[in-house]
Amino acid sequence: MNLARYVISLFVILSLNFAIPRAMPGDTMTNLLGEDVILDDTLVQEIRREMGLDLPLREQYLMYWKDIMHLNLGYSYHFHSPVLPLVLERMKWTLLISAPPLIVGAVLGTLLGALAGWRESMRSRLQTLIFLIIYSTPPYFLALMSLYIFGFQLGWVPMKGFYTTGSAGNIIHHIILPVVLMSLFSASRNYMIMRGSVIQERQMLYVLYARAKGLYDSQILFRHVFRNAALPIITLVALDFGFIFSGALFIEMVFSMRGMGNLIYSALLYRDYPVLQGSFLVITLMVITANVVADVIYGILDPRVRGR
Amino acid sequence: MIINMHKKVTILTLILVTAALMQCSSADEAVLRIGTQDVVKSASILGDSNMGVFAHLSNPPLMKMNPDGTLSGQTAKSYSVSDDGKTWRFEIDDNLYWSDGTKLTPEDVKFTFEYIADKYPPAGWIKNTVDEISVDGNAVVFKLKKPYSRLNLEFTTYNILPKHVWETIDKPTEYTNEGPMVGCGPFVINKTDLGAGVIYFKRNPYWKGKEPNIDSIELHMYDNADVLSMALEKGDVDAYYKYAGTYPYTGIKKLEDTGNFDFVEKDNVGLVFLGLNLNKEPMSDLQFREAISYAINYTEILKIDALGYGSVPNRGFVPPSMAHFKETPALEYNPERARELLARAGYRDGNNNGILEDADGNDMKLLLLARSRFQRVGELVKEYLSAVGIGVELKVVDDTTWMKLKDEYQYDLTITRTTPWGMMMHANWGTGYFDSRRTGEGVLHVLSDPEFQKLCDDILAARSDEELKRYAHSVQDYYAENLPGIALYWNKVFTPYNKKWSGWISDPLYGIYNLDNFLNVKRVA
Numbered sequence: 001m002n003l004a005r006y007v008i009s010l011f012v013i014l015s016l017n018f019a020i021p022r023a024m025p026g027d028t029m030t031n032l033l034g035e036d037v038i039l040d041d042t043l044v045q046e047i048r049r050e051m052g053l054d055l056p057l058r059e060q061y062l063m064y065w066k067d068i069m070h071l072n073l074g075y076s077y078h079f080h081s082p083v084l085p086l087v088l089e090r091m092k093w094t095l096l097i098s099a100p101p102l103i104v105g106a107v108l109g110t111l112l113g114a115l116a117g118w119r120e121s122m123r124s125r126l127q128t129l130i131f132l133i134i135y136s137t138p139p140y141f142l143a144l145m146s147l148y149i150f151g152f153q154l155g156w157v158p159m160k161g162f163y164t165t166g167s168a169g170n171i172i173h174h175i176i177l178p179v180v181l182m183s184l185f186s187a188s189r190n191y192m193i194m195r196g197s198v199i200q201e202r203q204m205l206y207v208l209y210a211r212a213k214g215l216y217d218s219q220i221l222f223r224h225v226f227r228n229a230a231l232p233i234i235t236l237v238a239l240d241f242g243f244i245f246s247g248a249l250f251i252e253m254v255f256s257m258r259g260m261g262n263l264i265y266s267a268l269l270y271r272d273y274p275v276l277q278g279s280f281l282v283i284t285l286m287v288i289t290a291n292v293v294a295d296v297i298y299g300i301l302d303p304r305v306r307g308r
Numbered sequence: 309m310i311i312n313m314h315k316k317v318t319i320l321t322l323i324l325v326t327a328a329l330m331q332c333s334s335a336d337e338a339v340l341r342i343g344t345q346d347v348v349k350s351a352s353i354l355g356d357s358n359m360g361v362f363a364h365l366s367n368p369p370l371m372k373m374n375p376d377g378t379l380s381g382q383t384a385k386s387y388s389v390s391d392d393g394k395t396w397r398f399e400i401d402d403n404l405y406w407s408d409g410t411k412l413t414p415e416d417v418k419f420t421f422e423y424i425a426d427k428y429p430p431a432g433w434i435k436n437t438v439d440e441i442s443v444d445g446n447a448v449v450f451k452l453k454k455p456y457s458r459l460n461l462e463f464t465t466y467n468i469l470p471k472h473v474w475e476t477i478d479k480p481t482e483y484t485n486e487g488p489m490v491g492c493g494p495f496v497i498n499k500t501d502l503g504a505g506v507i508y509f510k511r512n513p514y515w516k517g518k519e520p521n522i523d524s525i526e527l528h529m530y531d532n533a534d535v536l537s538m539a540l541e542k543g544d545v546d547a548y549y550k551y552a553g554t555y556p557y558t559g560i561k562k563l564e565d566t567g568n569f570d571f572v573e574k575d576n577v578g579l580v581f582l583g584l585n586l587n588k589e590p591m592s593d594l595q596f597r598e599a600i601s602y603a604i605n606y607t608e609i610l611k612i613d614a615l616g617y618g619s620v621p622n623r624g625f626v627p628p629s630m631a632h633f634k635e636t637p638a639l640e641y642n643p644e645r646a647r648e649l650l651a652r653a654g655y656r657d658g659n660n661n662g663i664l665e666d667a668d669g670n671d672m673k674l675l676l677l678a679r680s681r682f683q684r685v686g687e688l689v690k691e692y693l694s695a696v697g698i699g700v701e702l703k704v705v706d707d708t709t710w711m712k713l714k715d716e717y718q719y720d721l722t723i724t725r726t727t728p729w730g731m732m733m734h735a736n737w738g739t740g741y742f743d744s745r746r747t748g749e750g751v752l753h754v755l756s757d758p759e760f761q762k763l764c765d766d767i768l769a770a771r772s773d774e775e776l777k778r779y780a781h782s783v784q785d786y787y788a789e790n791l792p793g794i795a796l797y798w799n800k801v802f803t804p805y806n807k808k809w810s811g812w813i814s815d816p817l818y819g820i821y822n823l824d825n826f827l828n829v830k831r832v833a
Contacts, residue, residue: 024708024709025705025708025709025712025713026708026709026711026712030708030711030712030749031707031708031711031749032749033357033429033430033748033749034357034430034749035707035711035727035730035748035749035750036552036726036727036729036730036733036740036748036750037430037733037748037749041747043429043432044747047429075482077355077481078349079349079350080349080350080352080355080356080481080482080483080484081350081484093503144532144534144535147535147538148538151538151542152538152541152542155542159530159535159538159539159542159544160505160528160530160531160535160539161503161504161505161506162503162504163503163504164504164506166503166504252531253531253532254531254532254535255535256347256505256529256530256531256532256535258502258503258505262531266349269706269707269708270708271708
């Protein structure tokens with residue numbers, strides 16, 4: 001039953017991936033050659049024909065599915081490259097700046113959130129205030145401010161790009177600030193949710209019962225409360241994992257990084273159908289996989305789900 | 309044991325000395341770093357328009373524009389045109405060599421134009437204009453189907469390609485090369501590193517022209533204007549460049565205050581203007597256009613959108629920075645006069661609700677389509693027109709949507725811009741933006757008036773500079789009388805550079821991105 005649900009989801013989403021870019025005004029040809037170039041109509045029609053844009057939508061849709069089945073993601077006339085290597089290249093870099101924050105944010109946010117929710121103190125209040133400030137600050141602003149302080153004023157980090165020389169140390173030097181920022185964003189969100197969730201859980205009767213049994217605080221928190229309170233976090237982390245290749249647009253824009261976020265944004269502006277379709281295909285597959293994984297983990301953690 | 313110790317110390321000393329020497333030699337090397345927001349998407353000099361401009365340094369076009377707007381030869385030493393305007397002869401510089409050591413020949417030039425005419429869509433016009441390209445001694449001769457006065461101007465934009473490299477490339481717009489690329493300019497593209505966001509130029513070892521004062525050039529691309537400003541101030545880059553754009557006016561004072569920067573200041577050839585859909589009423593009514601021209605507060609727009617760095621434009625549209633500029637009456641803000649003109653033209657507010665009615669008696673509501681970068685100007689224009697009773701709905705859209713809607717004429721008024729090359733395309737002096745016989749991504753193609761189109765044809769067929777000048781003035785008179793588009797301001801282009809460098813040369817077409825500039829710029833002692 002679940003498998004059928006996933007297959008249907010995949011079909012619907014991939015069909016939407018075809019339809020939505022085409023529902024936007026303009027097409028791949030509209031913004032291709034630069035705004036101060038004069039063309040004659042015959043030439044425009046010729047290029048459109050070459051791109052297959054003159055075909056009826058039904059035919060384009062059938063070709064789209066045929067290409068997906070053959071793992072042919074097409075050619076980008078804006079990036080002058082077949083889409084598959086282009087997307088793979090960007091994914092590699094995106095993974096480098098997105099994966100560490102996903103892990104660090106999940107671990108840090110969940111643990112600190114659980115502790116802050118379990119026992120309130122001056123330190124936990126201060127911690128909450130800091131995470132709340134990070135959580136509610138627009139990413140673009142925080143990224144720009146951080147770059148101003150650590151890149152411009154202190155000169156600790158470079159102002160742009162994934163690397164200059166390409167050595168491992170050089171890459172780490174370039175990505176450290178974006179990774180820290182994204183980790184903080186991820187941790188702050190997970191922290192707020194976990195803290196709220198633990199505050200709710202600690203009112204439950206099973207906590208009282210565990211205490212009456214003589215269990216230590218840390219045992220109650222990490223053996224019983226944590227397991228129940230972490231369920232919403234699993235959904236969020238699974239979603240994060242699903243969107244890991246969608247990139248972090250604002251971070252990429254501020255740090256002039258050519259990741260997936262930048263690629264998708266440019267493709268949207270230029271109505272680059274093949275790149276949009278290719279990128280969305282990857283994101284779709286990742287989201288569905290993440291959902292499958294989340295369902296499995298839910299089943300392991302929560303017997304009620306397993307029983308359904 | 310002691311010997312081993314000595315060995316270690318010697319090796320360590322050697323390493324340190326070598327490192328120090330390397331440091332010294334890299335510090336001595338004169339590397340000019342330019343920061344730009346013209347981000348290259350792929351290393352394709354014919355497929356990516358920004359890359360095409362950057363390649364002017366490695367593959368210099370046949371012609372160049374001088375700082376005063378006149379044209380002279382670049383890869384061509386000189387040129388001449390026959391009396392009937394149908395034969396153009398370009399004498400190729402005999403002293404140019406490709407970076408792989410082979411000599412640049414007229415055959416390379418002939419190949420370039422035949423090749424791009426056939427395979428590069430923006431150069432498709434060559435097929436319709438040029439009858440035959442031939443080599444005569446050291447010259448390349450273009451025999452045209454009909455006189456075409458702009459050939460020398462057109463040839464300021466196309467990069468010259470080495471035949472022995474490109475003849476095997478079937479789809480040039482899809483061809484990418486991350487370097488090193490074979491070029492014949494003083495600097496050639498050594499590496500295009502898109503991950504690092506840098507294009508590296510190195511000296512062409514076979515360059516025999518004027519000796520450059522710099523060893524290499526790096527073009528650093530930034531997605532974000534604020535970060536680029538920081539990089540400039542911090543010293544990561546030495547100068548700023550943006551095709552058809554200026555350094556943000558809001559940042560000029562800050563850079564000035566550091567005391568480390570000077571600016572190349574030039575009048576922009578491009579401009580921001582109000583376009584009108586002349587195929588629709590009431591925009592087709594000259595009196596209505598006149599009224600609109602009086603309703604706009606040009607001084608305020610200039611102050612708000614360009615911080616006063618410019619001037620109120622004339623009715624003749626064309627800015628003074630263009631060749632053969634003619635002084636026409638300045639546009640004037642006079643809302644009373646606008647109201648009078650509207651009343652005289654029959655536009656009345658019968659129900660006294662403050663909005664004039666159209667021919668059908670309905671409240672007038674014009675669709676003002678603005679490209680997103682001109683949102684603020686759009687809001688101001690809406691306010692001015694509303695103040696004289698013209699109802700306006702403002703729609704702000706991204707560039708692609710704007711192109712689609714304007715090509716389908718789904719607008720009444722629009723806020724857009726012209727670029728320097730855009731002002732020069734078609735029959736020059738902004739004609740490419742209006743002539744209905746032309747199409748393109750940034751052009752409006754709304755003017756079908758035979759008088760205007762004949763003027764364009766006359767310009768294209770002109771045989772002397774005197775003739776061109778006369779027609780140029782006629783075009784500006786035509787704009788002033790008919791207002792097919794209303795310039796909103798003429799602005800200045802500021803290019804900041806670090807005072808550690810001097811000798812900057814800017815031309816009206818590509819600003820500081822010209823070959824003479826990079827041969828002239830030097831590090832201040």
